[in-house]
Amino acid sequence: MPLRLVAKNLFAHRLRALLTIASFAVAIFLLCVLRALVVSLDAGVRNATSNRLVVQSAVSLFVSLPESYLGKLHQVDGVEEVARVQWFGGFYQEPGNFFGQFGVDPDQFLRIFPEIRLVPDSPADALERFHSERRACLVGRKTAEKFGFKVGDTIPIIGTIFQRTDGEPWEFEVVGIYELESMVWDETTLFFPFEYLSETLDAGAATGPKGSGIFYLQLDGSIPPVSVAAATDALFENGPQRVQTTSEAEFNAQFVSMIGNVPFFVTTIGGGVLAAIVLAVLNTMLLSGREQTHTIGVLKALGFSDGTVFGVMLGQAMLLTLVGGGAGIALAIASGPGFQAFLGTMFPGYEITDGILGQAALLSVAVGLAAGLLPAWRARSMQAVEALRRVH
Amino acid sequence: MSNGIQIHGLTKAYERGGQRLVVLDELELEIAPGERAALMGPSGSGKSTLLNLIGGLDRADAGQLVVAGERVDQLDGAELAAWRAETIGFVFQGFNLIPVLTALENVMLPLLLTPLSRKLRREHALRALDLVGLTDRKSHRPSELSGGQEQRVAIARAIVTDPQVILADEPTGDLDRASADAVLALLVKLNEELHKTVLMVTHDPLAAESARRIVHMDKGQLAREEARS
Structure with a gap:
């Protein structure tokens, strides 16, 4: 009672x-x-790991770095792996259908981010195709669900930063759908081989800034990350472009702060x-x-x-x-x-x-x-x- | 155990506007076990204060107070609450039923303080309601009952735990004559058939006439007594 x-x-x-x-x-x-x-x-800040660094232009995140930096970054003590990552910034069919697209070095990128894994029942050759086919792409689970993308589909993406000279959209073939063990990225993003973008630009079939927006470094743990970052910044102190190297967490936090x-x-x-x-x-x-x-x-x-x-x-x-x-x-x-x-x-x-x-x-x-x-x-x-x- | 009331040198005062107002002044009084007494007197004579002290609702400043064999003035707050639940049944002028509960739930309320099962609590409450003639109103809320019926439910609640002492503060004050007579008849029945000690504060001479003894108070002291056959 x-x-x-x-x-x-x-x-x-x-x-x-x-x-x-x-x-x-x-x-x-x-x-x-x-x-x-x-x-x-x-999420990106919380799930960031301490063995990943991000190298970006010291001028601005929107300024690309020369692709030649790739080899030099490999020479820095304590660096185990380097991957180029370029923001593509296109849209699917219409501007409202926005999701992130990045050109990446497939092998290196997936080694640096083991949190990215294919969904169950993915084709056995999905990763091999992603590594070897120019137009291959991996699509996040949420984007695939939202637009009904499945393996084998061709996704036309209209470039805004990178526009094809023939006026046609870029085409990417879905070779796999991924999910994340932790939210280091998000499950809406599309990844495609950096070389597809790079070669198309070099061939004059598209316009847009050359180079890599950022480089992701994976460290071997032999040297403190702060020392690796300092050595990286020092390496390019005299140009041709100075760089700013930060931890993954700092980079993600900076990205969040860009929207206030x-x-x-x-x-x-x-x-x-x-x-x-x-x-x-x-x-x-x-x-x-x-x-x-x-x-x-x-x-x-x-x-x-x-x-x-x-x-x-x-x-x-x-x-x-x-x-x-x-x-x-x-x-x-x-x-x-x-x-x-x-x-x-x-x-x-x-x-x-x-x-x-x-x-x-x-x-x-x-x-x-x-x-x-x-x-x-x-x-x-x-x-x-x-x-x-x-x-x- | 005796269910009488023994009062020696009971004193109670309040502070009002910086002044000490003595309400009970070294009162001496004894109510025999099984007695049916009425307390009368002008307003401010200390009747209700005395009733509250006997029922353990308030504390005396000095003196001894023995109710049903217990030194009430020596009990702490928790002991007093437990003792009150076991020993005293209150009947108030304004009925004091809980408006959100039905008549049956109101009567069952004091039984929550006992180890009885829900089924037994219900049985006891129905028996008490039957005693006051209101079984058919068990599902009604207080707002759906007349004043006389509310007071009868309050009496059922007062007796449901089988207390030794019934304290009634102006039990007929808010009732018409017919309802008042029915309530008084119930109190007489509780006293004569169930041998409860009944002490009633009243301004109503007709109500007082239902008692065997009338105690008149004035200025916090016993003024005079009348014994009735």
Whole structure:
């Protein structure tokens, strides 16, 4: 019955209780979504490894480096592998169908990023074809699902930075579909052989900047990454282009910061939402507590202990936030696929993870405690006589 | 164990506007086991304060208070709550039913403090409701009952744990004459058939007439007594 009493008292004002629960559910849902956005932005930073460095132009990320640097980078002590990576920047059929495309050195790139693996049931010759065929490409699982790409399909990509002189789109043949063990990239990207781009540019069949946008270095671990980075920067100090070598995490963080301090912005909004809802629930509980002064007096007169009365009041706040939080979490889970499709281009790593759900559940408990403690303590401290006298 | 009430030198004062207001002034009183007594007196004479002290809802500043063999003035908060649940049945002027619970749930409420199973709690509560003649109203909420019916439900709640002492504070104050008579008849029945000690605070002379003994209080002290046949 105490649980029944908790529920009945909470729903004594049904509309008010339901509205508060609904607003808490919306708040938890929003917090889940905002948190998922922040997590998706930070995924690259969090999953970066310390044995990978990125070499970019010291002038700007948008300035390509000479391809000749490839050989020189191999000479740097501590470097085990080097891969060229060039941002392609095209779109599929129409500009709205955007996903990232990169020209890479297939062998080296996949060695540097073992997190990239083919989905189960991929053709046995997928990697061999990716390494050997000029127009071969690997497509991320999410992009393949979104556009229905499968192995053997030809994907026409209209170049924006790199445009073919014949006015036709670039064509890539899907030889495999990949997924990621950890979100070092994202599962929307398309990778194709760097040589296809390079040779087409050299042959004059396309226009665009020559060279490699960045180089990824994999270290052998014999020398601290900081020393390798310093040695790399020193190697090209006199040109022809100076470089800036950073850790993979720094590079990814810099990439995120290019779209503004979104994580801070989003977290601030989330904090505001949270503060507002804590106040709303607290207000509801204080009002409810005051209305239940009579009930508190009766319970105490009947012999219920101060602790039980405390529990009855706190239980109402907990019930409110747990029901609301549960509804918000359910909404976040249910809307996940829709949001992934809707936000997939800007936030390819968007996912309501177990961690986010756990945080939302903890938050629901914490708000329940925060909003329930004060009215519960007041109820506990109230003398039965005083409580009964206030009514009559 | 005696279910009487022994009061020696009981004193209670409140601070009001910086002044000490003595409500009970070294009161001496004894209510015999199984007695049915009415406390009367003008407003402010200390009747309700005395009832609250006897029921363990408030604490005296000084004096001894023995109720059903227990030194109530020496119990701490938790002990007092447990003792109250076991020993005292309250009937209030305003009924004090919990509005969100049905009549049956209200009567079952005190039984939550006992080790009884839900089934037994329900059985006990139904028996108490039957005693006050309201079995057919068990599923009604207080707002769906008349004042007299609410008070009868409150009496059922007061007796459901089989307490030794029934304390009633103006039990007929909010009732019409017919309902008041029915409530008083119930209190008489509890006293005469179930041998409960009944102590009732009242301004109503007709209610007081239902008692065997009328205690008049004034200015926190015993003014006079009337014994009735």
